[in-house]
Amino acid sequence: MSTALPMSSDETEVAFYDALSRADIEALMALWAEDEEIICIHPGSQRLVGHATIRASYEAIFERGSVHIQPIQLHASRNMITAIHNIIEDVQRTPEMTQDIHILCTNVYIKTALGWRIVLHHASVAPGRGPNELFRASMLH
């Protein structure tokens, strides 16, 4: 991650998935707002609230390795101080997966004196392969 302050929610989102891909816990946690009401919901898991709990969850995830996610098909609602992103997290199909799924994710960012920070990450599993490739291609380009 660059040491520059993220100037948009898009930059913070890129930095978030970059930190996951490098299993960089310090870079990852630095992207969250300095607020004990921050919320993180991993797919199929309970709600986590606050820095200590969320950090511990990512440390446990990183013990199994880094996480490679390509966020696609962004729908966003933005104003001057808040950005609501809803994305599909494109996950590679593995041999253990018995059926097609995709991950839906809501990421909420607020503008702070230290740049755009995450206040909520809510990810959940949806059935099927996700919206069709035509739509997907049109959003990516």
Place this chain on the structure above:
Amino acid sequence: MSTALPMSSDETEVAFYDALSRADIEALMALWAEDEEIICIHPGSQRLVGHATIRASYEAIFERGSVHIQPIQLHASRNMITAIHNIIEDVQRTPEMTQDIHILCTNVYIKTALGWRIVLHHASVAPGRGPNELFRASMLH
């Protein structure tokens, strides 16, 4: 629902679950922002975008009856024009349910000229009975 404009995100949230409990599609849809980027994710389902698609999904749900949900354990992040709510939707256990679950839900509201409106509703299933009753009781009173 009262015909008065909702003056807070809390009022809109109360009106949302009230409309669900009465299977009132008009009252329900009037609470959403007038924006084609509105997002609705029902538990275990695909992402729905825009008024027509979201309305059709609730019409299908209401064909099976009204929906009684008690939102509890609110965590909120608010500013003057946006409110991020994360709640647990308390659902009654039915004989068909083979294991304990709870529903986690992110509701995002924005302040518009017509009061506080919903821009995103993301609900998902989590395992277990949810956080303990002691915490729950402390949040309710």
